[in-house]
Every structure is written in C-alpha cells, then in structure tokens.
Amino acid sequence: MVSKKIENIPEDVPLNQLISQSNGNRKAFSREENVVTNLLERAGRTRKSEDVVPTKTGKKRNATQEGKTRFADPRAEDSRETTFDTESGKTKKNKRMKKESKQKTDEESFLSLETKANGNDCVSEEVSRPSAIFDKLKKEEFIIERAQQNNDSAKGTKRAEKGSPKEVGTSEDEREAEEEEEEEEEEDYRWWGRDNQEDEDDTIKWTTLSHSGVLFPPEYVPHNKPILYRGKEIYLSPKAEEVATFFAQKLATEYVKKPQFRKNFWEDFQQHLSNDEKKKLKSLDEINFTPIYEHLEAQKNAKKALTSAEKKAIREEEQEKVKKYTVAIVDGKEEKVGNFRVEPPGLFLGRGEHPLMGKVKKRIMPEDITINIGEDAPVPECPIAGHRWGQIIHNNKVTWLAGWKDSITGGYKYVWLSAGSRFKGQSDQQKYEKARKLKNYIDEIRKDYTKGLQSDSLEERQRSTALYFIDRLALRVGNEKDEDEADTVGCCSLRVEHITLHDPNAVEFDFLGKDSIRYINTVTVDGPVFYNLKEFVRGKKPEDEIFDKLTVQGLNDHLKTLMPGLSAKVFRTYNASITLARLLSERKFESEDLNNKLTFYNQANKEVAILCNHQRTLPVSHEQQMNRLQSKLDEALEWLHELEQALKKAKRDKKDSVEVVQYVRPKPNFRNDMTQIEREAERKRVAELPRESKVRQMKTSNLPSQIEKAEQRVEKIRLDMSMKEELKNVALGTSKINYLDPRITVAWCKKNQVPIEKIFSKTLLTKFLWSMESSEDFCF
DNA sequence: ACGCTCGACTCAGAAAGGTCGAA
DNA sequence: ATTCGACCTTTCTGAGTCGAGCG
Numbered sequence: 154m155v156s157k158k159i160e161n162i163p164e165d166v167p168l169n170q171l172i173s174q175s176n177g178n179r180k181a182f183s184r185e186e187n188v189v190t191n192l193l194e195r196a197g198r199t200r201k202s203e204d205v206v207p208t209k210t211g212k213k214r215n216a217t218q219e220g221k222t223r224f225a226d227p228r229a230e231d232s233r234e235t236t237f238d239t240e241s242g243k244t245k246k247n248k249r250m251k252k253e254s255k256q257k258t259d260e261e262s263f264l265s266l267e268t269k270a271n272g273n274d275c276v277s278e279e280v281s282r283p284s285a286i287f288d289k290l291k292k293e294e295f296i297i298e299r300a301q302q303n304n305d306s307a308k309g310t311k312r313a314e315k316g317s318p319k320e321v322g323t324s325e326d327e328r329e330a331e332e333e334e335e336e337e338e339e340e341d342y343r344w345w346g347r348d349n350q351e352d353e354d355d356t357i358k359w360t361t362l363s364h365s366g367v368l369f370p371p372e373y374v375p376h377n378k379p380i381l382y383r384g385k386e387i388y389l390s391p392k393a394e395e396v397a398t399f400f401a402q403k404l405a406t407e408y409v410k411k412p413q414f415r416k417n418f419w420e421d422f423q424q425h426l427s428n429d430e431k432k433k434l435k436s437l438d439e440i441n442f443t444p445i446y447e448h449l450e451a452q453k454n455a456k457k458a459l460t461s462a463e464k465k466a467i468r469e470e471e472q473e474k475v476k477k478y479t480v481a482i483v484d485g486k487e488e489k490v491g492n493f494r495v496e497p498p499g500l501f502l503g504r505g506e507h508p509l510m511g512k513v514k515k516r517i518m519p520e521d522i523t524i525n526i527g528e529d530a531p532v533p534e535c536p537i538a539g540h541r542w543g544q545i546i547h548n549n550k551v552t553w554l555a556g557w558k559d560s561i562t563g564g565y566k567y568v569w570l571s572a573g574s575r576f577k578g579q580s581d582q583q584k585y586e587k588a589r590k591l592k593n594y595i596d597e598i599r600k601d602y603t604k605g606l607q608s609d610s611l612e613e614r615q616r617s618t619a620l621y622f623i624d625r626l627a628l629r630v631g632n633e634k635d636e637d638e639a640d641t642v643g644c645c646s647l648r649v650e651h652i653t654l655h656d657p658n659a660v661e662f663d664f665l666g667k668d669s670i671r672y673i674n675t676v677t678v679d680g681p682v683f684y685n686l687k688e689f690v691r692g693k694k695p696e697d698e699i700f701d702k703l704t705v706q707g708l709n710d711h712l713k714t715l716m717p718g719l720s721a722k723v724f725r726t727y728n729a730s731i732t733l734a735r736l737l738s739e740r741k742f743e744s745e746d747l748n749n750k751l752t753f754y755n756q757a758n759k760e761v762a763i764l765c766n767h768q769r770t771l772p773v774s775h776e777q778q779m780n781r782l783q784s785k786l787d788e789a790l791e792w793l794h795e796l797e798q799a800l801k802k803a804k805r806d807k808k809d810s811v812e813v814v815q816y817v818r819p820k821p822n823f824r825n826d827m828t829q830i831e832r833e834a835e836r837k838r839v840a841e842l843p844r845e846s847k848v849r850q851m852k853t854s855n856l857p858s859q860i861e862k863a864e865q866r867v868e869k870i871r872l873d874m875s876m877k878e879e880l881k882n883v884a885l886g887t888s889k890i891n892y893l894d895p896r897i898t899v900a901w902c903k904k905n906q907v908p909i910e911k912i913f914s915k916t917l918l919t920k921f922l923w924s925m926e927s928s929e930d931f932c933f
Numbered sequence: 934a935c936g937c938t939c940g941a942c943t944c945a946g947a948a949a950g951g952t953c954g955a956a
Numbered sequence: 957a958t959t960c961g962a963c964c965t966t967t968c969t970g971a972g973t974c975g976a977g978c979g
Contacts, residue, residue: 224935464945496974504941504975551936562975565935580937629939632978643977667976668940709979722938722978769941778967884941886970891939914970 224523224544224558224565342486344575345582345923358552358576362526364481364490366533366542367555367568369517370497378448381441382434389430394445396425396513399500401445408502414511418500421513481554481570482530489571490554495522501561505639505669512561519543521557552576573919582923585894587718588726589933594716595727599624601715606681615703616711618685619644623721626676627728627764629667630705630721641665644721645705650695658683672766729761729892734933736760737897742905750907752872754898759880761888769884779877786870791816793863796856803853813851816844889913895921896931903929 373395379386380397389397400409400418408414419437426434434440459467478493498516501509519540524533528547535541543557553567570576591598602624605617622628623644631643642651642664651664660683661675678686689699705721712719736757742750772778795813803811851859895913899921902909913921 492973494973502975507975553936556936559975563934564975566974567936569937577938584938630978634977638976641976668942669976670941705978720979767940772968774967887940916971 224521224556344579346926356550359527359549360484361529362481362483362549362554363530364526364533364554365477365493366524366536367522368475368478368494369519369536370495372537373516376445376448378444380445381443383439384441386444387430387433390427393422393426393430395498396422397440397442398445398449399498399513401442401449403500403502404442404446408500408510411510413506413508414500417509417511418513421511425513483570483575486575488574488576491569491571491574493554493568495557496566503639505641505665507639508637509561515560517557522555523557524555525551525553571919572916573922578920578923581920584726585730585896588723588730588894591716591719591723591727592731592933594719598712598715603679603681606679606685612702612707614685615689615700616708618682618689619700619703619708620712620721621678621682623724624728626662626674627725627766628672629725630708632705639665639669641667641669643667645700645703645708647699648695649690649693649697649699652686652690652699654683654686654690660686666766670766670768674766725765726892726894729765729888730894730897730933732761732764733757733893734897737901747907747911748869748872750905751911752876754901754907754912755876755880755885758885758889758893759883761893762883762885765888765892767884767887768882771882775877775881779874782870782874782877786867786874788816789863789867789870793860793867796860796863799851800853800856800860803856809853810850811853811856812848815847815849817847889917890920894933895924896927897933899924899927900929900931903927 373391375391375394376398377388377394379388381387388394400422403409415437422437423431423434475493479490480487481490482488495517496514499514501507501512501514503510519535519537520543522542523544523546524542525546525548526532527549532542532545553569555568556565558564559566572578572581598620602617602620605613606621608614608617623630629643631646633646634641642648643666647664651662653661653663655661655675658680659675659677661673663671663673666672686699689701693699693701709720712721737754740753742753792815795815799811799813803809895917898912899909901907902912909925910918918925
C-alpha cells in the first residue's frame with residue numbers, strides 16, 4: 154500500500170488553500186462555509202499516514218495484560234522493574250486467547266500476553282450512509298491526492314525516503330487503483346460512523362501506539378539576583394535561588410499574604426537551602442524577594458517590547474522544537490497529543506483554602522516518567538542527557554502515553570491525546586449516549602426515589618433525599634475528602650451547617666463546591682423532602698454530615714440496579730442536555746437576524762450554566778465597561794430622539810431639508826511628531842472636554858434611513874448591555890464543553906440555518922466532529 | 934488507587950472598534 | 957462630505973494549564 158501522507162504542510166493552512174495553490178484551475182471556496190468540511194478532511198488526511206494495518210495478517214492482535222502499572226519511583230531499589238501482573242484475560246466477549254510470553258531486554262523486562270482474537274471483536278464494518286458532506290469530502294480528497302502527487306513528482310521521491318514500502322505510483326492505472334483502495338478505507342478514521350455503540354467498555358484501547366514521549370520545561374538558568382535579608386543582599390545557591398524565584402513569581406498575588414501559604418513555603422524552602430544559607434535565613438518574614446521580582450518583571454517587559462516579527466520568529470522556532478511531541482500514531486492513525494508538556498516546577502497553589510498551598514512542586518525528571526508505548530514502537534529518546542526514563546510499559550488497556558506521580562498531592566498526572574482524538578471522542582459520545590438512555594429510565598427512577606422518601610429505612614430515606622437533590626439541582630455526588638484537601642462538599646458530603654430550613658418547605662443551600670466555588674440557592678421542596686431533612690439534622694452538630702447513613706458507593710450501587718451503568722454524575726449531564734434541548738425547542742425562528750438567534754442560544758446555554766453553577770469571577774473592569782456602554786447608549790438615544798424630532802418638524806413644515814443638532818465629542822488633535830505618551834495625554838485631555846454641538850442640514854428624504862440606523866444602534870447597545878450584565882459571572886464554556894450533547898446544537902443550527910461555527914470554536918468543532926452529521930430532527 | 938472527566942483561571946492573539954488621512 | 961482602508965488600541969475569546977472530583 155502506498156503511503157499517502159501529505160508531507161510538509163503546516164497544520165494551520167486550510168486545505169482549500171492548498172488545493173488552490175497546487176491546482177491553479179480550481180477556485181478556492183470560501184473558508185467560512187467550509188469549516189466543518191475542512192475539519193473532516195483533516196481527520197481524513199492523517200489517516201493516510203499509515204502503512205501498518207491491524208488486519209494485515211487477517212487477525213487482530215490483542216494484548217491482554219490485566220492489572221495495574223506502578224509508576225516509576227526512583228527511590229525504589231530497582232525502579233525499572235515493571236509490575237505488570239498478568240492474569241487470564243477477562244474480556245467481555247470471551248475471546249479465545251493464545252498466550253505467548255515474550256522476553257524483552259533486561260532494561261524493559263515485562264510479561265505480556267498475546268491474544269488471537271476470533272475475529273468478531275472488531276467493530277462492525279457497517280457504516281452509515283455517507284451524507285452529502287462526505288461525498289464532497291471524497292472529491293476534495295481526490296483533488297488533494299492529485300495535487301500532492303504533482304508535488305511529489307516535482308520534489309522527487311519524498312515518500313521513498315520516508316520508508317514507505319512502495320514507490321510512488323505515477324501512472325494513471327496505479328492512481329486509479331489507489332483510488333479504489335481508498336474508497337474501501339474511506340470510513341476508516343470515522344469511528345463515529347460505525348456501529349460500535351455497544352462496546353461500552355472495551356478494555357483494549359489500542360493495538361499499536363507510538364509517540365515521542367514528553368517535553369520537559371527548560372532547565373533552570375540562575376539569574377544571580379539577590380534576596381534581601383533584613384535589608385542585606387544575599388546571593389543564593391542556584392538550588393535555593395530557583396525556589397526563591399518561585400515565590401517571587403507570586404509576589405503580586407494574594408497568596409503570599411496567606412499564613413498557610415507562607416508556612417508551607419517556608420518549610421519547603423528551608424529544605425532547599427544549604428547549611429550555610431540555613432544559618433543566615435531564620436525567618437520568611439525577614440526576606441524580601443523584590444530584587445528577583447523586579448528581575449522577572451523586567452524579563453516580562455523585554456518580551457513584550459519585541460516587535461511582532463520577532464515574536465513571530467520566536468513562536469515559529471518554538472513550534473518547530475515542539476512539533477514531534479504533538480502527534481502520536483495510534484493503530485496506524487495520526488492523532489494529536491493533548492498535554493505533552495511536563496508540568497514545570499513551581500509553588501502549588503490549589504483552589505480556595507487548600508492546606509497544601511505554597512508547597513514546592515518539584516521538577517519532574519525523566520526518571521519520574523513512565524512511558525506507555527506499543528511493544529513494537531521505538532522507545533522515544535530521553536531528551537535530557539545523562540538521564541533515562543523511569544519505566545517503559547506497554548499497557549494497551551489505558552489511553553495515556555506517559556505519566557508521573559505528582560509530588561504534592563500524590564496523585565498521577567497523565568499525558569493524553571487531545572479532545573479531538575478517537576479515545577476522547579468515543580468516550581464523550583458514550584457519555585452522552587448514557588445520559589440519553591437515562592431519559593428512558595428517568596420516570597421510573599423519579600418514582601423510585603419519591604417513594605423512597607417515605608421509606609421505613611433511614612438509609613433509603615437519606616439516599617432518596619440525596620438523589621432528589623442530585624436530580625433536581627444537578628449537584629455533584631460529593632465524595633469523602635482527605636484532611637490535606639480543601640474543605641469542599643457535594644451532595645452526599647453536605648453538612649448540617651450547609652443548609653438552613655425555612656418553614657414550610659424551603660431549603661437554603663450555602664456551601665463550597667468543587668474548586669471552592671460557592672453554591673447559594675434557596676429552593677422549595679416537596680413536603681417529604683423537607684420533613685426528612687428536619688429529621689436528618691435533628692440533634693446533630695453543624696459539622697455533622699446530613700446524610701450520615703449514605704455513602705457515594707451505596708448511592709451509585711443503587712443507581713446501577715435501576716439502570717445499567719448509571720451513576721450519579723449522569724444526572725448532571727442528562728439534566729444539562731435535556732434543559733438545553735427543551736429551551737431551544739421553545740422558539741421557532743423564521744427569518745430573524747442571526748444575532749437574535751445567537752442571543753437566544755446563549756440564553757439557553759446560560760440557563761444550563763446556572764443550573765450547573767458554573768461561575769466565573771467578575772471581570773475586573775466590568776463596572777467601567779458598563780458605564781462606558783451606558784453613556785454610549787445615552788448618546789445613541791439622544792441622537793435618535795433628535796432625528797425623530799427633525800422628521801416630525803420637517804413633515805409639519807413640509808420642508809425637504811431640516812436642521813439637526815448632534816452633540817459630538819471633540820476629537821483629539823494629533824500631530825505627526827507626537828510620541829505615544831503625548832498622544833495618550835491628548836486623548837485624555839479631550840475626553841474631559843464637554844461635547845460640542847454640531848449643527849447641520851439634513852435632507853428629509855434621508856431621515857427615515859438615518860432613524861433606522863440609529864434605532865439599530867440603540868438596540869445593539871441595549872442587547873450588549875443586558876448580555877454583559879447577565880453573563881458577568883456565568884461561565885458558558887464549561888457546560889458547552891462538558892455537559893451539552895453537541896448533537897442538540899448541531900440539530901438546532903441546521904433547523905434554524907445558523908452556521909455551526911458561530912457557536913462552536915475551532916477546537917470544539919474538532920472535538921465534536923462525531924456529532925456533525927446529526928440530522929436536524931435529532932432528539933436528545 | 935488509578936485513570937479518567939470536569940473546572941476555573943490565564944494570557945496571547947484575534948476580533949472589534951476607533952482614528953486618521955486620502956479619495 | 958462621506959466613505960474607505962490602513963493603522964492603532966481595546967476588548968473578547970479560546971486554547972492551554974493545572975488543580976479537583978468521580979467511579
């Protein structure tokens with residue numbers, strides 16, 4: 154098979170441009186109307202990069218390692234030993250397996266099981282009928298293909314250099330043959346076109362996987378700026394200086410004032426001091442980090458002062474360095490890697506009053522990294538000389554490419570593919586399918602917990618009451634938390650102090666949820682719920698749990714008896730999506746202005762964001778901006794009024810021309826030789842001057858169109874103002890990315906002739922590529 | 934406990950909006 | 957006199973980051 158990878162094409166050049174460049178006869182089509190097509194194309198073109206076909210031997214190879222991987226621990230005696238337990242494969246489909254252990258080099262010793270599957274573990278080849286967009290896609294691909302070939306023959310045998318198994322075919326025959334092949338493969342990359350919805354939790358995530366590992370932050374370069382101790386300059390050793398610099402980076406934030414932050418930092422800082430330094434530095438309160446802070450500021454400013462050409466050059470250089478890390482090859486298909494950068498060292502911040510804030514997050518070294526990669530794939534070269542990877546594993550039951558243990562929280566950090574990848578896309582789709590399935594069960598479930606509210610069993614009453622809130626208020630389930638985590642709660646972990654009961658049936662919530670975001674809401678509840686809550690809090694202290702007999706596990710276990718695979722978080726997805734669908738269906742648009750449609754959508758989105766309590770901090774200049782808009786509105790209204798009066802007057806007097814007075818702001822008086830600062834001063838001077846009245850004659854016949862213009866302006870300002878006010882502390886993005894089934898939006902856009910890219914950004918379009926073919930009749 | 938999704942915050946770059954000179 | 961487009965400033969957006977929560 155001929156490799157058809159398109160080489161040397163920058164990612165961000167739209168394909169249509171490439172086409173028009175390579176094929177002069179063809180007219181480029183507009184970018185706007187083809188965003189989706191382009192994305193689909195891009196999904197397709199990477200597919201061609203492969204010449205490894207999983208089914209080339211007629212069977213699919215499946216490794217079936219069971220068990221967990223342990224992350225590299227450099228402190229362990231033999232950190233390079235992997236702990237891959239092997240266990241008999243427990244795949245759902247009871248595949249026939251063939252064991253085959255394989256000895257690797259000493260360095261990467263591991264055990265593996267190879268499976269010969271009996272064929273039907275492959276996803277069904279059945280695909281949905283290609284829609285018009287894909288017919289178009291095919292045509293475009295063919296054109297690209299030809300363009301690329303022209304390109305290749307001009308440049309020589311690029312592909313041969315790439316190690317492709319076959320030379321480039323140039324004859325018409327071969328070209329046609331390729332085309333045929335391509336037709337068969339056409340659907341390959343479109344995982345969402347396949348009937349694989351049933352494979353809910355196929356434990357095998359990939360067959361082949363190769364990538365370039367991770368990108369480390371640049372090593373620390375000492376700046377040799379001192380700190381001041383009791384006013385005296387002290388130059389620190391590089392190790393201590395680095396940590397001091399972490400603190401200096403935060404000097405302008407509120408963190409440095411918090412006792413917890415200072416305490417944690419001081420403890421960790423001392424550990425990075427030499428004995429000599431320890432003797433000198435006795436108290437954090439006596440240390441002044443300003444010299445380092447100023448150095449950092451100067452660096453920042455220097456960066457800002459670069460010309461845009463310089464900035465661009467730096468950016469491009471950076472991109473070139475990073476390039477190899479941005480992609481992985483999974484089962485022969487090129488996929489984008491999401492977070493290939495190792496987190497840089499610094500101070501742990503945390504959200505809210507986090508007990509660990511201020512601790513030093515240590516620098517991650519190659520020895521800390523576990524690389525997960527296909528058995529046959531080359532192990533990425535360790536980018537730091539003199540170091541080696543902690544572990545190399547081949548675990549195809551997970552989707553991560555690399556990982557390390559976080560020194561602060563003890564949790565694991567992973568490198569994953571991007572949101573547009575098959576791994577992420579499939580599970581995203583499954584999430585929404587599960588939520589959609591809940592729709593069929595929801596009536597029964599509501600009946601169940603309504604009945605359970607009055608059960609004889611206290612546990613069941615608590616469970617039903619909690620579920621009532623999870624369903625009605627879209628609360629998170631609320632797992633137990635450790636002492637060394639911020640004190641935040643969800644439904645099951647609510648404490649007596651978090652609610653206030655108001656007779657006859659109102660409940661006032663006030664607690665800190667995820668990310669220490671405050672949830673304040675007062676709701677009226679059904680009688681039995683109120684009665685139950687009274688009972689649950691009776692005789693308890695404020696810090697006692699309301700649902701003391703309930704565990705998250707217990708709740709989820711119960712949910713699983715009501716619907717397979719159901720857990721508490723599904724309610725959030727379900728309620729968010731169903732709310733959007735309901736709100737969007739409430740209004741039919743005929744030929745309204747696009748802005749009105751978008752505002753309507755945003756309103757619906759906003760309702761969901763409020764339901765989910767997705768907040769954002771008030772933008773600092775919000776009030777100032779509102780004031781500015783208000784005066785803009787006042788002036789627009791004034792002008793409108795003047796025009797209307799003028800029209801009235803002209804009609805009454807039967808004049809074909811009339812005098813209108815407009816109050817305008819005086820314009821700044823710039824001269825060519827003025828500096829930036831002088832211009833600034835002039836602008837400021839003029840802004841404080843009173844408005845000037847400007848009298849002019851206007852033709853009566855022009856007035857109506859001028860009035861219309863003015864009205865539109867007023868409307869627009871009003872709309873801007875109300876949206877800005879309404880959305881000042883509501884974040885729409887979170888629900889759009891995580892909770893709203895994109896098919897609802899796609900269907901609405903199709904039905905109302907709204908271009909989808911007005912609602913989904915480029916990354917969102919990529920993330921939701923799987924949903925783009927939804928029909929306008931899609932029903933959540 | 935691991936592996937995943939969810940989440941707010943940040944900052945660069947894009948878009949919007951304003952200014953100015955010329956047509 | 958208005959309009960156009962180049963240029964500059966301000967505001968907005970979205971992609972990335974890294975921390976939090978769920979199962």
